Amino acid sequence: MVQFDLVNFLEQSVRIPSHNDVSEIRDFLVSTLLHHGENPHVDLAGNIIATKGSGSPHIVLNTHMDTVPPYIPPTIEGDILYGRGSCDAKGQIAVLLHVFLNTVSSGRLTLAITPDEERTSSGANALHFDHPPDAYIVGEPTGLDICNASKGRFEAKISIHGKSSHAAESHLHKNVINASTHIIDALKNFDTHNSSSSHDSLGSPLLTPTLIKSGESSNQIPSLCEIIVDRRSVPPESAFSFQNSLEKYLFDFTPHWAKLSVTMSPRETPFLEPFFTPPNTKLIESFKKISKTQIRPFTAASEASFFAKFAPTVIFGPGDLTDSNGAVAHSDREYIRISDVVKSTNILSKIISEMNT
Secondary structure (H helix, E strand, O other): OOOOOHHHHHHHHHHOOOOOOOHHHHHHHHHHHHHOOOOOEEOOOOOEEEEEEOOOOEEEEEEEOOOOOOOOOOEEEOOEEEOOOHHHHHHHHHHHHHHHHHOOOOOEEEEEEEOOOOOOOHHHHHOOOOOOOOEEEEEOOOOOOEEEEEOEEEEEEEEEEOOOEEHHHHHHOOOHHHHHHHHHHHHOOHHHHOOOOOEOOOEOOEEEEEEEEEOOOOOEEOOEEEEEEEEEEOOOOOHHHHHHHHHHHHHOOOOOOOEEEEEEOOOOOOOEOOEEOOOOOHHHHHHHHHHOOOEEEEOOOOOHHHHOOOOOEEEEOOOOOEEOOEEOOOOOOOEEEHHHHHHHHHHHHHHHHHHOO
16 A cells, blocks of 8 residues: 655645635545545536445545635745645645545545535535435544534625615605614624524524625715625524524614615525534544544534534544634635644544444
């Protein structure tokens, strides 16, 4: 068997830009798997899938190959590898690939690398397995913590319709921008009024206005004001229930002369729902026994939301979204500690062995 050089692979993968097009990094991953005697295939959605073994348990190792812009080439300073994608998520690819190639499993082990987690997640949405998985392990930077839950992320557009008129006669007409200030203020109390329940692990949901758009001319009262809101949800809220409850709530804060509607922003794939894997599942028990790190929610949305509907799911990996100096993932100082990458491979290999007992 050809020896897999974990650190060399990691540096080479970070050297390949994958913020606009994942073709080159996908070819690199496929050729690496072939070089090590595996038989991967790329499905119609662009996912790389490789499977070995048979029977139960069927464990899926998942992460993504795309990154956010801009491209930042890799540099190494001692134990630290800097560069775009070093922790989100090429460090995760290196870990999962090493585990897939070097771990002996009495069941079925599948490596599934998706192409567009940072955008539409069409790859994750299209993933299908002939043999239903018993567990998913999703690679994301968690600082080696065990993340068994995350809030969902929805995006909605609040539209306030009125009538346009000349700004010189604004004292004679109604203004949707003025109406929007009442709507934005009302958003602060939506969860209290709606009796939105908190979750034991995830806490309370969050509702945040993030974009506002109105008007086409500086001397005209606009006929439309649009407010985009970001929703971080907790179970059991769905995109549909959020949309309906928000529209019903805001109706009471809309002036009689205006018309309000709430629509979910266009998206090719379903919104990322919240997920929660109970601590008493075998997957989480195995992580607690082997890694001995804390169990906590993942603070960002991820493709784990697609998988948790079908089997127990955990998010785990080296690297951090943020550290004491600020943002790490998606920032110009993105980095990962090589020693943590190595430690992750040891932990996951033992966890898969534990799951097979």
